[in-house]
Amino acid sequence: xxxxxxxxxxxxxxxxxxxxxxxxxxxxxxxxxxxxxxxxxxxxxxxxxxxxxxxxxxxxxxxxxxxxxxxxxxxxxxxxxxxxxxxxxxxxxxxxxxxxxxxxxxxxxxxxxxxxxxxxxxxxxxxxxxxxxxxxxxxxxxxxxxxxxxxxxxxxxxxxxxxxxxxxxxxxxxxxxxxxxxxxxxxxxxxxxxxxxxxxxxxxxxxxxxxxxxxxxxxxxxxxxxxxxxxxxxxxxxxxxxxxxxxxxxxxxxxxxxxxxxxxxxxxxxxxxxxx
Numbered sequence: 650x651x652x653x654x655x656x657x658x659x660x661x662x663x664x665x666x667x668x669x670x671x672x673x674x675x676x677x678x679x680x681x682x683x684x685x686x687x688x689x690x691x692x693x694x695x696x697x698x699x700x701x702x703x704x705x706x707x708x709x710x711x712x713x714x715x716x717x718x719x720x721x722x723x724x725x726x727x728x729x730x731x732x733x734x735x736x737x738x739x740x741x742x743x744x745x746x747x748x749x750x751x752x753x754x755x756x757x758x759x760x761x762x763x764x765x766x767x768x769x770x771x772x773x774x775x776x777x778x779x780x781x782x783x784x785x786x787x788x789x790x791x792x793x794x795x796x797x798x799x800x801x802x803x804x805x806x807x808x809x810x811x812x813x814x815x816x817x818x819x820x821x822x823x824x825x826x827x828x829x830x831x832x833x834x835x836x837x838x839x840x841x842x843x844x845x846x847x848x849x850x851x852x853x854x855x856x857x858x859x860x861x862x863x864x865x866x867x868x869x870x871x872x873x874x875x876x877x878x879x880x881x882x883x884x885x886x887x888x889x890x891x892x893x894x895x896x897x898x899x900x901x902x903x904x905x906x907x908x909x910x911x912x913x914x915x916x917x918x919x920x921x922x923x924x925x
Contacts, residue, residue, distance in 0.1 A: 650685045651901045653677070654712035654735075656702060659694040669839060669867045669886050673740070676890020677716065677897070684898040700729055707733035713901050714738065716893055720745055720785045736905075738896040740889065742786050743911060750896040752889060754912045756786050757793035763864070763882060764797045766917045767834055770925025772862060776806035776832035778820045778842055787838065790866075806832050810842045817845025825853075834862035834923070840869045843879055847922065858924035868918060877921035884915035 655677065657670050678688050689712055693699045703726070706712045714736035717726060727749070730737050739751040746753050767775055777794045780787040791807065798805045808823055810816030817837055825831045837843035843865035850857050857863055857877070865872055868881035892910045899906035917923075 650687070651713040652687050652689050652711065653681060653897045654702070654706055654715035655688050655690045656699045656715070657690055657692050659692045669869075672869070672886035673890035673893065676887040676892075677894040678890075679887075680891040680894025681898055686898060686901070696726075700726065703729060703733060703735060707735050714897055716740060716897070717749075721783050722785065736900050738893050738900065740893050742789055744789065745785060746909065748907070750900055750907050750909065752892040752896060752910045752912065754884070754889075755914070756789040759882070759884075759914055760790045760793035761797055762914055763836065763917055764794065764801075767836070767862075767864070767925075768801070770923075772833040772925055773803060774806065774830060774833040775803065776808070776824050776835045778808045778810055778817060778824075778835055778837040778846065780810060780812055780838040780842075782809055790838065804828075810838070812839050812841055814841045814845030814848070817842030817847075818849035821846040821849045832861065834864060836864045836866065838866045840865045840867045840872050840879070840881065843881075844871060844875060847875070847879065858922050862924050863922045864917070872920075880920040880923035881918050882915040883918045884912070888912075 655674055674690065681688060691702050693702060703715065715730065717737040718740040720741055737749055739745060739749050741751065741753055743753045743755045764775060777791065779791045782788050782791060795805055806824055808820035810820050821835065835846055837846060843863055847857060847863050850861055855861050863879065865879050865881040868883055872879035872881045889912055896908040899908050
């Protein structure tokens, strides 16, 4: 039996909505338990704390491998894990795929697909509320959005948040004051920001979806149970976690197996915050 390490942001446990992390973690636990393995989770407040956790785990022999996600340009973590002799499974974008086991998605292709789907509904002034642009997947989504706007002849409308509901509310305020013609639809990079923008729209008296549609990149129970239910991309994060769990389990087999899985493109879940 092996133990695998999963690093989570410190605020995951008190988030107001069911974050993507929670669902991925549940999928990992489902998959590794079937092979007799366990998952050790540690919450950290910074990248420095995360790297200190890897050093501690390696020194104590606590975990056999870890999950690596949210890469940034010139990320020091892969080199550190190699130095420590800790295997890892990457959960990230297709452009980051390499020799290490991986579970990836094509963020740029997903962005192009959802933008085309929204435009087919007659929604043309599409705003993108992205996550921190220092994260590779966030930058890839933003780049694909800007390219799509250029090709479609649409004016880009962008804001950046930090994955919290408050940042979603602030971003909506900024987008509405930046131009005379506000967006038809706001596509937010996670559920918390989308829900924060939805609440701010309600407080401002903006009809959703009559005046403004709102779509979350991540689906969650919070999206599904909100009134009105929030439109989202059905990316099946628990299934993504299960794929990560299978890759972790394969990594500790004798002999080890290196698995690479590309996740399917998510579908747009049509709920009551989306018109057209």
